[in-house]
Amino acid sequence: MKISLAKHAGYCYGVQRALKLALEATVSSTKPIHTLGPIIHNPQVVESLKKQGVNAVNSVDEVNSGTVIIRTHGVDPKIIKKVKNRGLGLIDATCPFVAKAQQRAADLVKEGYNVVIIGERNHPEVAGLLAYANNQAIVVESAKELENVEVMGKTGVVVQTTQSLENLESILDTLLFKTKDLKVYNTICNATSQRQEAAAELSKQVDLMLVVGGKNSANTTRLTQICTKNNKETYHIETADEVNELWLDGIGHIGITAGASTPDWIVKEVIDRLETLAGGS
């Protein structure tokens, strides 16, 4: 049995940076360290950080002392103000590419554009982008949602950094019917595009595709969707335990990819388990 890892997979720059900042904080501070929501969308990593004293909270109101880490997805700037006002320490681990998208959203509002955010309505990154657009933007997940929207005037677009280029294209095709004046900041990050392209390519070549990463991770879920399109034998797993021996029946070539928030050690565990199962058969 052959196992191939996608050319681009796993931790992206923003996630690596956030984890580094969190670990540095545990070393340098004796006060409690909190992240606002899980620092990345990977339950195993969050669990491991918890053991090192980093706890996820749901709201700044829960924190009375110590430091608050803003996670990769970014937040409403009001929350950052609140952290400072409560006299808490602040570590802003917002992914620099998300910060750029936030800035673009603010710029568009300043320049008088009607802002459209392409992304998942309930994702924290999108909530942050919306706040930077003064909560004046409309959020669109798919071209279909635009069908009943009226003519929109001067329209500016920003995109959740983990969206697919395909979805952006299809929404722009529809927007062109709604406005004559369109400004697009394609804020999809390169790590996302690279992982998506590599996953699409590999999934076409293999008998079975495994996508490793948090079930709550937007970018990992998108990788699964892309792989499923190219290969019906695609499974999204969080850990090595989830690999089902029956999946491997008659399989010669397995492809693996992993989301931007998936640590290498989980990918390694998956590969180890696959090799054990193959050796045993």
Place this chain on the structure above:
Amino acid sequence: MKISLAKHAGYCYGVQRALKLALEATVSSTKPIHTLGPIIHNPQVVESLKKQGVNAVNSVDEVNSGTVIIRTHGVDPKIIKKVKNRGLGLIDATCPFVAKAQQRAADLVKEGYNVVIIGERNHPEVAGLLAYANNQAIVVESAKELENVEVMGKTGVVVQTTQSLENLESILDTLLFKTKDLKVYNTICNATSQRQEAAAELSKQVDLMLVVGGKNSANTTRLTQICTKNNKETYHIETADEVNELWLDGIGHIGITAGASTPDWIVKEVIDRLETLAGGS
């Protein structure tokens, strides 16, 4: 035999305005009247104007007295300056929608965008747009042409007013791979979109589609392309004489559309001839 005319067809606002300005000039002036190139891309109309004293010239250098009419497609602003410098009268019949596209091209250069003009390299309207973009723009006719273009930085798009939305969409899909910062002025005029949509709709419903208009007319040629996609029995004709009796064999329903530079009287002649041929069969 049933004959249906497309819901939107024939003269658009810009063409009507240009012809009105030309005819007013022949009434109010005793000096010679010239157009720089044929005033619209319809040989029959140009011929008819010639009889009323309006002559097409190729260059301002050919004109020593009288008035020069700038045609609907617009020109390099240097040419307008030249007309004035030579002490000639000037009637600017540039279509207001083309003038807006010219302004957009100039704005994009001023705002520091790398400008892309979507249109036909050899069309006078595109030559004018290019001049307004300080001749710094690249002209793109199709998405394929962009394949070998490098990453482009901050990119601004203007479109020849008679392009199809479909071509614009396909070029934007490709541009999204080349730049993160894209501004699109969709300067395709409403008359063009309406005529294209109506032609597409009608051509699906009929046995035979006739597109009436100048063979040198960009927008008429595009209507022909659109109808041919939907109905293989599509013919582009300039005059009633070109209707071939053999085309009508076994045809129950004929659709007709006409370019933005096609006068009603030519469309009427086509319908008359079809009715005569149908009556005779």
